[in-house]
Amino acid sequence: MTHQAPTLDEVAREAGVSRSTASRAINGGDRVSPASQAAVEAAIAHLGFVPNRAARALATSQTGSIALVIPEPDDLFVSDPFLLGVVRGVGGALAGTQTQLVLLINHADQPPGQMARYLRAGHVDGAIITSPHRDDGLEDALRGSRSVVFIGRPFRTEGITYVDLDNVEGGRLAARAVLDAGRRRVGTITGPMDMTAAIDRLDGFSRALAEAGLTADAVEDGGFTAAGGEAAAHRLLDRHPDLDGLVVASDVMAVGVRHALEDRGLRVPDDVAIVGFDNLGAAAAMTPRLTTVHNPLVEMVDAATRTLLRRLDSGGTAGENLVLPPHLVPGGTV
Amino acid sequence: MTHQAPTLDEVAREAGVSRSTASRAINGGDRVSPASQAAVEAAIAHLGFVPNRAARALATSQTGSIALVIPEPDDLFVSDPFLLGVVRGVGGALAGTQTQLVLLINHADQPPGQMARYLRAGHVDGAIITSPHRDDGLEDALRGSRSVVFIGRPFRTEGITYVDLDNVEGGRLAARAVLDAGRRRVGTITGPMDMTAAIDRLDGFSRALAEAGLTADAVEDGGFTAAGGEAAAHRLLDRHPDLDGLVVASDVMAVGVRHALEDRGLRVPDDVAIVGFDNLGAAAAMTPRLTTVHNPLVEMVDAATRTLLRRLDSGGTAGENLVLPPHLVPGGTV
DNA sequence: CTGTTAGCGCGTTCAG
DNA sequence: CTGAACGCGCTAACAG
Numbered sequence: 001m002t003h004q005a006p007t008l009d010e011v012a013r014e015a016g017v018s019r020s021t022a023s024r025a026i027n028g029g030d031r032v033s034p035a036s037q038a039a040v041e042a043a044i045a046h047l048g049f050v051p052n053r054a055a056r057a058l059a060t061s062q063t064g065s066i067a068l069v070i071p072e073p074d075d076l077f078v079s080d081p082f083l084l085g086v087v088r089g090v091g092g093a094l095a096g097t098q099t100q101l102v103l104l105i106n107h108a109d110q111p112p113g114q115m116a117r118y119l120r121a122g123h124v125d126g127a128i129i130t131s132p133h134r135d136d137g138l139e140d141a142l143r144g145s146r147s148v149v150f151i152g153r154p155f156r157t158e159g160i161t162y163v164d165l166d167n168v169e170g171g172r173l174a175a176r177a178v179l180d181a182g183r184r185r186v187g188t189i190t191g192p193m194d195m196t197a198a199i200d201r202l203d204g205f206s207r208a209l210a211e212a213g214l215t216a217d218a219v220e221d222g223g224f225t226a227a228g229g230e231a232a233a234h235r236l237l238d239r240h241p242d243l244d245g246l247v248v249a250s251d252v253m254a255v256g257v258r259h260a261l262e263d264r265g266l267r268v269p270d271d272v273a274i275v276g277f278d279n280l281g282a283a284a285a286m287t288p289r290l291t292t293v294h295n296p297l298v299e300m301v302d303a304a305t306r307t308l309l310r311r312l313d314s315g316g317t318a319g320e321n322l323v324l325p326p327h328l329v330p331g332g333t334v
Numbered sequence: 335m336t337h338q339a340p341t342l343d344e345v346a347r348e349a350g351v352s353r354s355t356a357s358r359a360i361n362g363g364d365r366v367s368p369a370s371q372a373a374v375e376a377a378i379a380h381l382g383f384v385p386n387r388a389a390r391a392l393a394t395s396q397t398g399s400i401a402l403v404i405p406e407p408d409d410l411f412v413s414d415p416f417l418l419g420v421v422r423g424v425g426g427a428l429a430g431t432q433t434q435l436v437l438l439i440n441h442a443d444q445p446p447g448q449m450a451r452y453l454r455a456g457h458v459d460g461a462i463i464t465s466p467h468r469d470d471g472l473e474d475a476l477r478g479s480r481s482v483v484f485i486g487r488p489f490r491t492e493g494i495t496y497v498d499l500d501n502v503e504g505g506r507l508a509a510r511a512v513l514d515a516g517r518r519r520v521g522t523i524t525g526p527m528d529m530t531a532a533i534d535r536l537d538g539f540s541r542a543l544a545e546a547g548l549t550a551d552a553v554e555d556g557g558f559t560a561a562g563g564e565a566a567a568h569r570l571l572d573r574h575p576d577l578d579g580l581v582v583a584s585d586v587m588a589v590g591v592r593h594a595l596e597d598r599g600l601r602v603p604d605d606v607a608i609v610g611f612d613n614l615g616a617a618a619a620m621t622p623r624l625t626t627v628h629n630p631l632v633e634m635v636d637a638a639t640r641t642l643l644r645r646l647d648s649g650g651t652a653g654e655n656l657v658l659p660p661h662l663v664p665g666g667t668v
Numbered sequence: 669c670t671g672t673t674a675g676c677g678c679g680t681t682c683a684g
Numbered sequence: 685c686t687g688a689a690c691g692c693g694c695t696a697a698c699a700g
Contacts, residue, residue: 017686018686018688019688020686021686021687024685024686031685033685033686055692057692058691058693
């Protein structure tokens with residue numbers, strides 16, 4: 001892959017200065033005379049010099065790379081719109097930076113300590129963790145590590161910096177939208193209860209119903225997949241045939257729910273109003289467009305990455321967690 | 335991130351051998367007595383030693399990492415099932431390896447030379463390129479580079495190693511499935527004509543029709559997106575209201591086509607038979623399940639990665655391109 | 669089979 | 685403002 005890359009020595013020689021001057025000219029240009037600076041820059045351009053990452057890493061004991069830890073994509077939920085959004089977010093934050101992105105796939109059957117060991121081994125300067133499940137052990141393995149930022153609130157937040165959407169408020173918004181449409185028999189299809197996002201969305205839903213004097217008794221787990229959503233909708237309607245409103249905790253599940261309703265001859269929104277969650281692509285693809293709660297995943301990840309970079313750079317500034325507000329995106333299903 | 339990582343010196347001291355013996359014990363264990371080997375291994379375990387990547391890279395002039403170049407995910411097609419499949423494929427091939435994966439996002443507005451320069455700078459040992467579009471320039475910038483493998487056939491194959499699906503055969507299979515169902519007025523919705531996959535699928539389609547004594551005159555570009563597919567279907571049916579069969583060059587587009595048919599009151603497969611392409615998730619989500627041509631993306635990427643690793647390792651074996659055969663996955667839409 | 673000796677390319681004191 | 689000298693941690697000859 002390499003093409004006899006020129007070294008700093010050659011640049012210095014060509015510029016007629018010493019190696020250290022050349023080095024300084026490259027890194028900030030402090031304490032370098034304009035003349036030397038110009039000479040070095042010319043030499044760099046002429047020779048096509050690119051600093052050797054390994055050598056620099058060895059000298060500075062900084063790798064110039066961060067890891068993006070993603071769960072193994074067996075799980076349909078995390079895979080689809082999620083991975084894309086995360087990549088966009090990190091990519092955007094890293095654009096223009098020299099920082100390189102190392103992708104780490106967190107295999108489900110691999111002991112969590114292994115990933116933690118990798119991160120601690122200094123192969124990367126920091127890490128963005130997307131690890132939504134309670135039992136994956138990453139949370140505890142990484143607790144206390146500065147230079148690690150989680151996407152999505154962990155179960156125990158002590159010693160962990162994270163960026164998240166306010167899912168409670170999101171659940172509430174979704175429920176209110178259905179209630180405001182005059183529906184009184186409102187149920188919900190949730191994500192798996194080993195994910196904080198799913199728990200929080202249900203929580204917000206329940207609160208909104210309570211505030212309206214209703215009880216949240218029509219609840220089924222759809223596992224954040226389309227098929228799971230479809231099955232959950234059938235179970236829910238079997239038990240509560242009178243439902244006229246439905247909050248579905250993800251748009252992907254809403255696609256399945258939609259099928260279930262069609263099978264039963266129920267019309268949307270005439271017979272049953274639906275509000276989804278995420279707005280990561282699936283909502284816009286439905287006809288009529290699904291009314292949903294926008295999840296600013298890309299912005300979240302971007303913020304997480306910038307937080308991480310700032311920390312790595314300035315060494316300090318004990319990180320605040322960031323929780324972004326959701327908002328409702330109107331569609332035609334309510 | 336780092337925890338005062340122990341160095342090879344400390345391992346050697348603890349094991350009572352010299353640094354070089356320790357090094358040899360780690361790398362293959364050749365020319366090392368069983369006693370020393372065991373002592374070194376014990377010391378490593380005891381100290382929790384992890385070799386410093388940068389130092390090793392500097393000494394060997396090999397980084398131990400490969401790049402995965404993906405297009406900027408503005409494009410809905412490439413984003414969804416594609417990125418996921420690619421990540422799965424590369425991840426699978428790299429599992430158990432020490433090779434790390436560097437994600438490079440190929441921004442649409444960035445000059446192709448920049449990416450090529452990065453790769454040539456020796457920051458990585460090799461690269462997997464997913465670059466389907468004709469005009470992105472990556473193809474020409476990387477032509478001739480050993481240690482680069484493309485996913486999907488490039489426009490000009492000279493000097494490029496690639497792994498691809500036999501899309502011509504796939505297009506033919508899809509068309510035959512429709513023809514075998516007795517349909518005679520068969521149209522197709524293609525992908526964008528700046529992608530070889532789209533061109534080849536159309537080619538296969540046209541040949542199958544020709545072999546059946548029919549001409550492929552009902553053709554529209556759906557851009558490999560759901561919305562594009564829907565619009566293309568409407569255009570096609572406006573021009574050819576008598577169509578009774580449709581080959582759609584991607585499942586994602588087929589979702590849109592399905593909507594268009596519904597809007598027009600056409601039943602699937604009674605009025606119009608449909609066959610899709612890809613089987614990357616969308617087909618199974620439709621009801622009835624979409625009959626489609628399976629695209630072994632994960633296997634392709636896995637193969638590409640293994641090919642690359644083999645090359646990097648053994649230095650040689652001029653690479654054969656690999657073209658995998660497609661097969662039809664029956665559903666209920668034909 | 670082993671230890672000794674050199675670098676790999678760069679950043680960084682520390683004198684000048 | 686500059687250059688000489690040292691070290692980052694590891695691999696790779698080379699004698700023994």
